[in-house]
Amino acid sequence: xxxxxxxxxxxxxxxxxxxxxxxxxxxxxxxxxxxxxxxxxxxxxxxxxxxxxxxxxxxxxxxxxxxxxxxxxxxxxxxxxxxxxxxxxxxxxxxxxxxxxxxxxxxxxxxxxxxxxxxxxxxxxxxxxxxxxxxxxxxxxxxxxxxxxxxxxxxxxxxxxxxxxxxxxxxxxxxxxxxxxxxxxxxxxxxxxxxxxxxxxxxxxxxxxxxxxxxxxxxxxxxxxxxxxxxxxxxxxxxxxxxxxxxxxxxxxxxxxxxxxxxxxxxxxxxxxxxxxxxxxxxxxxxxxxxxxxxxxxxxxxxxxxxxxxxxxxxxxxxxxxxxxxxxxxxxxxxxxxxxxxxxxxxxxxxxxxxxxxxxxxxxxxxxxxxxxxxxxxxxxxxxxxxxxxxxxxxxxxxxxxxxxxxxxxxxxxxxxxxxx
Amino acid sequence: xxxxxxxxxxxxxxxxxxxxxxxxxxxxxxxxxxxxxxxxxxxxxxxxxxxxxxxxxxxxxxxxxxxxxxxxxxxxxxxxxxxxxxxxxxxxxxxxxxxxxxxxxxxxxxxxxxxxxxxxxxxxxxxxxxxxxxxxxxxxxxxxxxxxxxxxxxxxxxxxxxxxxxxxxxxxxxxxxxxxxxxxxxxxxxxxxxxxxxxxxxxxxxxxxxxxxxxxxxxxxxxxxxxxxxxxxxxxxxxxxxxxxxxxxxxxxxxxxxxxxxxxxxxxxxxxxxxxxxxxxxxxxxxxxxxxxxxxxxxxxxxxxxxxxxxxxxxxxxxxxxxxxxxxxxxxxxxxxxxxxxxxxxxxxxxxxxxxxxxxxxxxxxxxxxxxxxxxxxxxxxxxxxxxxxxxxxxxxxxxxxxxxxxxxxxxxxxxxxxxxxxxxxxxxxxxxxxxxxxxxxxxxxxxxxx
Numbered sequence: 001x002x003x004x005x006x007x008x009x010x011x012x013x014x015x016x017x018x019x020x021x022x023x024x025x026x027x028x029x030x031x032x033x034x035x036x037x038x039x040x041x042x043x044x045x046x047x048x049x050x051x052x053x054x055x056x057x058x059x060x061x062x063x064x065x066x067x068x069x070x071x072x073x074x075x076x077x078x079x080x081x082x083x084x085x086x087x088x089x090x091x092x093x094x095x096x097x098x099x100x101x102x103x104x105x106x107x108x109x110x111x112x113x114x115x116x117x118x119x120x121x122x123x124x125x126x127x128x129x130x131x132x133x134x135x136x137x138x139x140x141x142x143x144x145x146x147x148x149x150x151x152x153x154x155x156x157x158x159x160x161x162x163x164x165x166x167x168x169x170x171x172x173x174x175x176x177x178x179x180x181x182x183x184x185x186x187x188x189x190x191x192x193x194x195x196x197x198x199x200x201x202x203x204x205x206x207x208x209x210x211x212x213x214x215x216x217x218x219x220x221x222x223x224x225x226x227x228x229x230x231x232x233x234x235x236x237x238x239x240x241x242x243x244x245x246x247x248x249x250x251x252x253x254x255x256x257x258x259x260x261x262x263x264x265x266x267x268x269x270x271x272x273x274x275x276x277x278x279x280x281x282x283x284x285x286x287x288x289x290x291x292x293x294x295x296x297x298x299x300x301x302x303x304x305x306x307x308x309x310x311x312x313x314x315x316x317x318x319x320x321x322x323x324x325x326x327x328x329x330x331x332x333x334x335x336x337x338x339x340x341x342x343x344x345x346x347x348x349x350x351x352x353x354x355x356x357x358x359x360x361x362x363x364x365x366x367x368x369x370x371x372x373x374x375x376x377x378x379x380x381x382x383x384x385x386x387x388x389x390x391x392x393x394x395x396x397x398x399x400x401x402x403x404x405x406x407x408x409x410x411x412x413x414x415x416x417x418x419x420x421x
Numbered sequence: 422x423x424x425x426x427x428x429x430x431x432x433x434x435x436x437x438x439x440x441x442x443x444x445x446x447x448x449x450x451x452x453x454x455x456x457x458x459x460x461x462x463x464x465x466x467x468x469x470x471x472x473x474x475x476x477x478x479x480x481x482x483x484x485x486x487x488x489x490x491x492x493x494x495x496x497x498x499x500x501x502x503x504x505x506x507x508x509x510x511x512x513x514x515x516x517x518x519x520x521x522x523x524x525x526x527x528x529x530x531x532x533x534x535x536x537x538x539x540x541x542x543x544x545x546x547x548x549x550x551x552x553x554x555x556x557x558x559x560x561x562x563x564x565x566x567x568x569x570x571x572x573x574x575x576x577x578x579x580x581x582x583x584x585x586x587x588x589x590x591x592x593x594x595x596x597x598x599x600x601x602x603x604x605x606x607x608x609x610x611x612x613x614x615x616x617x618x619x620x621x622x623x624x625x626x627x628x629x630x631x632x633x634x635x636x637x638x639x640x641x642x643x644x645x646x647x648x649x650x651x652x653x654x655x656x657x658x659x660x661x662x663x664x665x666x667x668x669x670x671x672x673x674x675x676x677x678x679x680x681x682x683x684x685x686x687x688x689x690x691x692x693x694x695x696x697x698x699x700x701x702x703x704x705x706x707x708x709x710x711x712x713x714x715x716x717x718x719x720x721x722x723x724x725x726x727x728x729x730x731x732x733x734x735x736x737x738x739x740x741x742x743x744x745x746x747x748x749x750x751x752x753x754x755x756x757x758x759x760x761x762x763x764x765x766x767x768x769x770x771x772x773x774x775x776x777x778x779x780x781x782x783x784x785x786x787x788x789x790x791x792x793x794x795x796x797x798x799x800x801x802x803x804x805x806x807x808x809x810x811x812x813x814x815x816x817x818x819x820x821x822x823x824x825x826x827x828x829x830x831x832x833x834x835x836x837x838x839x840x841x842x843x844x845x846x847x848x849x850x851x852x853x854x855x856x857x858x859x860x861x862x863x864x865x866x867x868x869x870x871x872x
Binding site for chain 1: 457458461464465466467468469470489525526528529
């Protein structure tokens with residue numbers, strides 16, 4: 001049995017699956033249910049200074065895609081709308097009752113040292129394991145100079161991280177906003193400020209959809225809408241890329257990363273961890289299906305690790321990072337061709353029309369007057385499109401046909417900037 | 422109800438409530454949620470096999486995609502433009518041998534997309550809301566006579582009306598619709614056939630004259646003289662006989678007459694049916710007659726077919742349906758004698774049959790009898806030659822049906838024909854619609870050339 005126990009900058013949890021700071025971690029009741037279900041830790045929903053914020057009714061918008069009810073979820077909810085003291089008391093109680101679980105407290109206060117200096121000791125006093133600085137939310141709070149308004153300025157990130165480290169002994173995780181042109185700049189700010197780790201991604205600025213009857217963006221609040229934070233399965237590829245960028249950034253060497261963004265299964269988690277995440281945080285999937293999803297995440301990750309011979313998380317965390325490279329270092333002599341398994345082919349023609357209309361005219365539609373789909377190797381560039389559109393698993397596979405040589409763009413004759421050998 | 426040993430034929434074997442239940446929609450419509458789930462199963466095949474398999478060539482993948490985007494108008498237009506009887510076809514087509522039989526999902530999953538249910542979902546609203554999707558073209562002043570208000574005739578009439586021609590439809594029976602109205606099991610189309618025809622006619626430019634029978638009060642030579650073109654969609658009005666003595670015994674009926682009577686009976690509790698029913702035949706008419714007998718309350722219904730299940734023209738799905746409904750199906754037995762007591766049928770004597778080495782059906786010399794209060798004959802319909810052919814002009818025939826070329830032109834100039842009366846591929850509503858549609862195209866082309 002693989003050991004799933006996790007030690008992330010000194011924050012210990014029985015598994016790497018934490019619930020992200022969000023409605024599921026808003027109060028004692030939810031968090032206890034989460035721990036009962038098996039979650040390794042929680043990041044408590046963001047605390048702010050009193051008077052507490054108020055929220056609107058109608059808070060979430062969802063993208064449905066081809067039968068998937070929540071392919072992406074957007075929210076316009078703000079930070080906790082309960083008094084600070086209530087949250088602190090409940091955090092203390094949960095931590096006392098569940099000492100083996102990670103308790104990280106998310107914070108968002110105005111961008112001045114006094115505010116941070118004020119709230120940090122109170123959090124520390126609850127017995128929480130760490131704080132996470134919410135520099136990410138793109139909606140609402142950013143209009144008040146908090147959330148992503150801070151996260152989008154690397155200097156502010158650095159400054160606040162430094163205050164937090166000065167005024168608290170707790171590990172400090174900085175949660176990064178993806179609503180920035182280069183995520184590495186804010187990670188570097190956090191790193192310079194002495195933060196212990198970064199977590200990413202926070203939600204992506206978004207409008208879920210437009211109600212064409214109301215002529216208003218959704219979720220609609222009495223006829224109006226506003227941009228909100230987008231998350232869920234749809235954002236995972238963006239998050240993976242951003243995690244990998246930080247994992248391989250030489251200016252933030254070894255900075256621990258807590259991965260967030262569309263994680264709903266053990267496989268999603270393993271992918272984030274392979275790209276360098278030491279723990280992962282989940283929200284949308286739990287909001288979609290309930291806390292019970294963690295059971296399969298635990299057993300699935302454990303089985304996969306056993307199968308691969310990974311005894312503990314560190315055995316595979318970051319293992320894919322060296323294979324993330326720049327385009328210019330990709331082997332231009334690598335050559336693959338699509339191969340259609342005629343026994344599996346159901347003759348839907350999707351590979352043909354995709355290739356014919358939008359790619360390389362490399363798949364036939366008929367042979368001897370019959371429906372027949374076959375790759376014309378001379379025309380196939382190995383783009384994978386047919387494989388992706390094919391509805392039958394393993395019907396179209398890509399086969400390597402080159403002779404194993406290597407040659408990348410840096411030395412390619414067409415590259416005017418090529419290195420002269 | 423006490424059982425009688427002879428002529429146990431009675432109405433009201435079941436309660437009105439039970440009859441209502443038995444004759445309610447056999448395949449209820451999908452709601453939006455179910456329709457979306459099913460529509461999303463469609464792979465949106467390129468040059469889709471389902472479309473190729475549809476006699477009317479409905480672009481099925483496209484209409485299903487329209488369902489997924491809530492574009493029901495677009496979906497309905499796609500369907501009804503190709504097949505103006507798309508509503509009834511969604512209910513009666515043997516899709517297992519047509520579109521759904523060709524669905525690529527039959528491969529890995531053995532579960533095709535439910536195309537007929539989706540087609541019904543996409544079109545029901547059109548008839549419910551009485552939405553006119555098609556416009557009548559500018560009046561051309563050309564007049565066309567259509568004989569027969571069945572699927573072929575009305576499809577032809579509608580297509581011609583869209584082109585702006587004036588159409589007069591001559592129909593022998595009281596109601597329009599042909600087999601849709603008189604020849605299909607009631608539970609497949611409850612209340613629908615009439616509504617569909619009303620909708621179809623609402624395009625305008627089509628006049629229907631009932632009680633007009635070719636060869637009786639209608640002459641083909643006169644129609645040819647009075648109209649720019651004539652389309653014959655007269656169907657198969659005659660019924661094959663068993664060729665046995667006693668076919669006129671009380672209690673022996675043609676299945677088509679029984680089905681027609683049932684379809685025209687408002688209160689089914691007034692319709693008599695035998696306690697023991699024997700149906701002879703292996704087609705959809707036999708199945709419809711047998712199942713409806715059972716649903717009327719017959720105690721036992723036995724469907725006897727002289728060959729094996731694979732030779733039945735009723736599809737495997739229809740056969741299974743009949744069996745599920747409690748019909749006992751007997752294969753490889755042919756009727757030899759109708760039994761009676763003083764002119765009232767009491768049963769049928771059958772001979773077991775088998776295929777010999779050459780594949781020819783032969784009697785085994787072994788006999789058995791089934792007691793029967795009602796015997797329904799369903800061994801096929803044929804062209805009523807007196808009506809269709811000897812109606813003033815001589816139409817050439819081909820294998821007992823009206824001979825037509827690839828444009829549905831008959832041997833007589835200015836006369837086209839389609840549907841069951843010409844035969845060809847399959848005797849189905851959907852094929853009749855396609856014939857009518859194509860004939861209309863040919864007629865339009867021909868009369869547009871005339872001055």
